[in-house]
Amino acid sequence: MKLPKVRELGEAVKALIKGPYTSSFPRETHTPHQNFRGLPKFNAGKCVGCLACEAVCPVNAIAHEDRMDDDPPVRVMIHYLDTCIFCGQCEAACIADHLGIKLSTEWDLTFFDRANAFETIEKELQLCEICGDAVGCTAHLLWIANRLGELAYSSPTLYLTRMKQLGLADDLLVAHKADQNRSDRFKILCARCRRTTTMTVEEQASVTSAESA
Ligand code: SF4
Numbered sequence: 001m002k003l004p005k006v007r008e009l010g011e012a013v014k015a016l017i018k019g020p021y022t023s024s025f026p027r028e029t030h031t032p033h034q035n036f037r038g039l040p041k042f043n044a045g046k047c048v049g050c051l052a053c054e055a056v057c058p059v060n061a062i063a064h065e066d067r068m069d070d071d072p073p074v075r076v077m078i079h080y081l082d083t084c085i086f087c088g089q090c091e092a093a094c095i096a097d098h099l100g101i102k103l104s105t106e107w108d109l110t111f112f113d114r115a116n117a118f119e120t121i122e123k124e125l126q127l128c129e130i131c132g133d134a135v136g137c138t139a140h141l142l143w144i145a146n147r148l149g150e151l152a153y154s155s156p157t158l159y160l161t162r163m164k165q166l167g168l169a170d171d172l173l174v175a176h177k178a179d180q181n182r183s184d185r186f187k188i189l190c191a192r193c194r195r196t197t198t199m200t201v202e203e204q205a206s207v208t209s210a211e212s213a
């Protein structure tokens with residue numbers, strides 16, 4: 001007969017005193033170790049909707065849907081629970097101090113219908129005031145503005161987003177400037193419309209100065 005080793009005897013005595021290492025699942029709910037890498041969960045209050053997690057996810061378990069026609073427009077962040085491999089890359093890449101999405105200790109992922117195996121959060125979306133395309137989530141633009149500090153005031157999209165948050169943006173100001181053909185530069189714009197309007201205004205300015213010369 002093979003005799004147990006001293007270490008095994010020690011473990012057996014320890015288990016007798018402290019209780020068994022294994023849980024009695026399914027009779028009792030299993031509580032995993034605090035460092036267990038379980039289901040990642042979005043934190044709607046921290047996430048800024050930047051899509052970095054979607055970009056790094058190796059199995060496309062994160063996706064988004066921009067709902068421009070909602071009032072207000074929203075970006076829906078989607079996490080597919082049945083695709084996720086719990087690798088933690090999303091948490092590692094999260095720009096919101098790794099708190100926008102975070103691995104939890106949740107491990108019981110049984111579903112009766114696989115079509116329900118997803119979780120979502122919604123973030124308010126800023127649309128381009130000319131073409132209506134998504135510029136980014138309001139929280140993300142504010143995050144960038146905060147990082148840039150006073151440099152954010154070189155971008156109307158950033159400072160107008162911040163002023164709107166503070167209730168200081170005056171839409172009438174835009175209307176007043178409309179007849180001067182320069183108002184488009186003082187709007188929240190996507191990169192394409194920013195380039196187009198800037199070039200158009202500068203082209204008009206160069207034509208005007210050429211005519212007056
Ligand atoms: S844990 Fe890994 S697989 Fe799951 S959503 Fe995050 S990056 Fe994707």
Ligand code: SF4
Binds near residue numbers: 090
């Ligand atoms: S803030 Fe974090 S969780 Fe939210 S979209 Fe960006 S990377 Fe993903």
